[in-house]
Amino acid sequence: MVNWIWLFLIAAGILYGAVNGKVDEVTAALFDGAKSGVTVSFGLISVLAFWLGLMRIAEQAGLMAKLSDLLRPVVRFLFPDVPKDHPALGYILSNMSANILGLGNAATPMGIKAMQELQKLNPDKETATAAMCTLLAVNTSSITIIPTTILAVRMSYGSANPAEIIGPTLAATAIATAAALLADRWYRRRSGGQSARRSKRPGERREARRAANH
Numbered sequence: 001m002v003n004w005i006w007l008f009l010i011a012a013g014i015l016y017g018a019v020n021g022k023v024d025e026v027t028a029a030l031f032d033g034a035k036s037g038v039t040v041s042f043g044l045i046s047v048l049a050f051w052l053g054l055m056r057i058a059e060q061a062g063l064m065a066k067l068s069d070l071l072r073p074v075v076r077f078l079f080p081d082v083p084k085d086h087p088a089l090g091y092i093l094s095n096m097s098a099n100i101l102g103l104g105n106a107a108t109p110m111g112i113k114a115m116q117e118l119q120k121l122n123p124d125k126e127t128a129t130a131a132m133c134t135l136l137a138v139n140t141s142s143i144t145i146i147p148t149t150i151l152a153v154r155m156s157y158g159s160a161n162p163a164e165i166i167g168p169t170l171a172a173t174a175i176a177t178a179a180a181l182l183a184d185r186w187y188r189r190r191s192g193g194q195s196a197r198r199s200k201r202p203g204e205r206r207e208a209r210r211a212a213n214h
Contacts, residue, residue, distance in 0.1 A: 040156055058101075067100065068093040078138065078181070079131050088117035092135060099142035104149065111139050130188050137184045141176035144169055 017026035091114035
């Protein structure tokens with residue numbers, strides 16, 4: 001769907017330029033955009049390599065393990081329906097730790113593996129479980145202490161103070177995570193109440209039939 005949206009936007013822009021006689025400007029913009037994309041990509045390589053290498057050193061030093069230990073009680077609270085020693089919890093911890101440190105590239109495969117493990121616990125393979133919805137909410141809105149990619153982009157464009165984004169990013173992601181978790185808890189309670197009512201209905205109907213027979 002997203003690919004079709006982008007295709008529509010590109011085609012609409014080219015068509016608009018052709019109708020208004022600005023095909024040359026559209027062509028120039030396309031080449032300038034491609035050139036800028038390549039330039040920014042090369043600029044990002046060195047910065048991302050530095051940050052990813054730094055995070056790799058931190059991982060080897062045990063920082064990721066320490067962070068996972070700190071997050072373990074939080075994960076048990078957020079995912080109460082996942083068995084204590086299930087592999088999904090390990091992948092969830094790795095995913096959250098990587099997201100907190102701004103390592104989205106490392107967090108993505110861990111999130112996918114966590115979803116696959118949660119699917120194994122899913123009794124209805126066509127419907128997402130509460131734990132899967134919680135993981136999606138946490139992964140999408142995760143608190144980020146070091147926004148590695150944004151820092152790299154700001155540095156590649158010559159920002160005078162690329163690190164000034166850290167404070168606003170931390171505040172924004174903290175608010176987003178809080179909102180996501182509140183919404184997740186609300187939907188959990190709502191779906192739990194509806195499930196309880198649905199489970200009671202067959203018994204209530206049987207009681208009503210017995211009363212009518214008497």
